[in-house]
Amino acid sequence: MATQRTVRSGGTPPTCPPVDTISTHKAQLIQSSLDSDNTVGISIHGWNIISVNSSINNETEMDDLSNLLYSAQQANKPGTNATDTNEEDTANTNTPPQPMKKFNPPEIVYGNAYVELHHIATNCTFKLTANDALLDWVLAHGNGSSQVGHQIKTLDAKLWSERRLNEKLEQQGSTNTAISMPITTTATIETRGEFDYDWTFSTPFAGRVSPSSTSTTNLSWISLPTSGIANHNHLLTDRTVPILYFHQVHLYEDDLHDNGDTSLVVKIRVMPTCWYVLMRLFLRVDHVLVRVRDTRFLHVFDDDKVGEFDSSKVRIYRDVCWREVAFDEMHKYGLPGSSSSSHDNSNHDLKVWRDEDRYQQFIPQIPMVDLPSHLSQFAHVDLSST
Numbered sequence: 001m002a003t004q005r006t007v008r009s010g011g012t013p014p015t016c017p018p019v020d021t022i023s024t025h026k027a028q029l030i031q032s033s034l035d036s037d038n039t040v041g042i043s044i045h046g047w048n049i050i051s052v053n054s055s056i057n058n059e060t061e062m063d064d065l066s067n068l069l070y071s072a073q074q075a076n077k078p079g080t081n082a083t084d085t086n087e088e089d090t091a092n093t094n095t096p097p098q099p100m101k102k103f104n105p106p107e108i109v110y111g112n113a114y115v116e117l118h119h120i121a122t123n124c125t126f127k128l129t130a131n132d133a134l135l136d137w138v139l140a141h142g143n144g145s146s147q148v149g150h151q152i153k154t155l156d157a158k159l160w161s162e163r164r165l166n167e168k169l170e171q172q173g174s175t176n177t178a179i180s181m182p183i184t185t186t187a188t189i190e191t192r193g194e195f196d197y198d199w200t201f202s203t204p205f206a207g208r209v210s211p212s213s214t215s216t217t218n219l220s221w222i223s224l225p226t227s228g229i230a231n232h233n234h235l236l237t238d239r240t241v242p243i244l245y246f247h248q249v250h251l252y253e254d255d256l257h258d259n260g261d262t263s264l265v266v267k268i269r270v271m272p273t274c275w276y277v278l279m280r281l282f283l284r285v286d287h288v289l290v291r292v293r294d295t296r297f298l299h300v301f302d303d304d305k306v307g308e309f310d311s312s313k314v315r316i317y318r319d320v321c322w323r324e325v326a327f328d329e330m331h332k333y334g335l336p337g338s339s340s341s342s343h344d345n346s347n348h349d350l351k352v353w354r355d356e357d358r359y360q361q362f363i364p365q366i367p368m369v370d371l372p373s374h375l376s377q378f379a380h381v382d383l384s385s386t
Contacts, residue, residue: 012053014039014247025272027244042245042270045301046120049275051247051268054112061111068131069103072138103138106201106254106262113249115266115277117299122314124219124383126209126297128266128279130251137203200262200283201254204372206295206320207279209381219383221318223376228317229298235273236298245270260285261354274300284353290330290337292323292363314383320375323366333365 016022016039022029030041030050041050057065109130116127209219235241246269253263262283269276276298283291296319327349330337336349352358371377 014245016245017242021242022244025244048118049270050116051249052113053249054110057109057111065105065111069105069134069138072135073103076139105134106252109252110250113251115249115268119383122383123212124209126316128207133203133205133251133264136205137201140204141197202281202283202291206375219381221379221381224378224380227319227378228380229296229319232298232300236276241271241273243269243271274298286350287327289326290353292366294321315380318379320371320377322369322371324369325366335362335365
């Protein structure tokens with residue numbers, strides 16, 4: 001009898017082969033307790049793997065999420081409470097204290113969607129959710145721009161900033177009457193009350209593994225000199241092995257006020273030999289920039305010595321790759337793109353980057369960028385360390 005879980009269903013269901021194929025590989029589908037015909041996961045080699053899409057957060061859920069992010073924002077700013085302001089403001093006695101501005105969540109959040117992989121023998125749980133991703137997005141603002149990336153301006157905002165800067169230089173009697181700034185560079189303009197933050201929701205979230213379902217701590221990712229996933233790449237390209245479970249789970253998305261698109265999506269694939277997860281943040285700011293942050297996870301069942309549990313081999317491998325390119329530099333890498341909103345080919349280029357089926361082929365050509373110091377390109381976590 002299939003295991004049952006109470007979940008909130010919605011979205012595209014997972015793809016699975018016939019039950020006979022599942023049984024042949026000593027696996028078992030997990031059904032929702034709310035709907036016995038609704039498959040929400042698979043149990044295989046001592047792992048219970050669940051993936052669930054959900055409907056969009058309602059108003060109450062969005063309020064709860066906003067409060068959660070605000071609490072994290074407060075906690076991440078030592079010595080600051082809801083009525084505090086930054087040191088510059090408090091140092092100026094002529095400036096009244098200003099309340100802390102809130103980090104608003106994306107317009108569309110699938111707050112009840114998640115991917116969860118639970119290892120029964122160690123009781124460890126690896127889970128990906130929108131809430132965790134957005135919490136890391138908020139916390140990154142307190143740890144320097146290397147985590148959230150440089151501030152991005154839309155094409156209109158870039159032109160506005162250039163005009164503001166030119167006006168200021170003219171007022172100061174500067175001989176420079178025109179300045180042209182790179183699109184992806186933020187102008188240094190002293191404007192009190194201006195709230196600079198990453199409005200593209202480019203989270204540095206790279207997954208967490210907890211030692212138990214009730215634990216508030218997480219296991220540490222250990223850096224590796226080379227990719228553990230690459231060492232097992234043959235398992236992912238072996239077409240003779242069936243895919244027992246595949247699912248795509250959407251966590252959040254936003255159209256950036258009609259200036260582009262950002263989304264965080266998780267894809268999971270389970271085979272008789274391993275499970276594999278890709279979490280991708282994709283960002284497009286029209287005529288400005290394309291950003292892709294891929295985090296891949298892999299566990300190989302053979303490492304468990306199937307049929308004989310070996311606690312020294314229960315590992316999850318992780319690879320992190322961040323890519324980014326400005327529209328005005330795309331031609332250097334053979335990519336379709338132009339930073340000019342009036343360019344004849346501009347609309348055609350944007351259509352490419354708005355269509356996942358079309359831009360997928362170009363992602364490997366996008367140049368890689370440095371990761372923040374706390375995030376290793378290659379790492380693994382040992383579940384047996386609990």
